[in-house]
Amino acid sequence: MTTVYGIQLSPFARKVILALEAKGVEFEINPVTPMNKPEGFENISPLKKIPALQDDLVTLADSTVICEYLEERYPQNPLYPEDLVARARARWFEEFSDTSVLAVAGPLFFERVVKKVMLKQETDEARVSQIIEEEMPKVYGYLEQELDEAGFIAGEAVSVADLALGSNLINAMYAGVDVDSTRWPKLAAYKNRLFSTELFANRLASDKAMMSA
């Protein structure tokens, strides 16, 4: 059995879970959280971060490394485009999402969901406003400029870049900050297209069931 160590609300764990689901690989989740790492977790994830993955062949950490492994082990429903340029773009937008989009969505999710719901602390709304007004426009503006009217971020098919970008857009949405379609119409339409795919719709439904429980 393939085990994912992490929680499904982590954008990096969600990226790996989506990759497994896209490829139809059965897996189980061991719900390790950043605040609740078991003794000896460094033997599975040497940097002590989630996600990690363990199967009959490997124990691996880092969502990017894990997704590349999954692609090579399970080539069905490819997540890396065949075309050289599109594949390079997929890798770039995966990286951009894991760094710059995360730098927007991560603190929003932390302030409005982790602090408020899980830690029962006050949300720093001044920090939220600063992210929305100063940091988000640079990141979303760049994505707006790179997206087409149709398809996904690196071509016609959903790629690993969409798993990374979509995972962060989900967490921003859970923080009550959706993409403003008047400022970023292509990004807002892309988000709706992506979230309407069976892959993302099922993941959103799973989050909803988990959060209402």
Ligand SMILES: N[C@@H](CCC(=O)N[C@@H](CS)C(=O)NCC(=O)O)C(=O)O
């Ligand atoms: N580059 C890593 C980043 C993973 C990451 O930062 N995970 C966060 C949770 S979303 C974490 O485990 N943080 C705990 C820590 O840094 O101690 C990946 O792609 O998997």
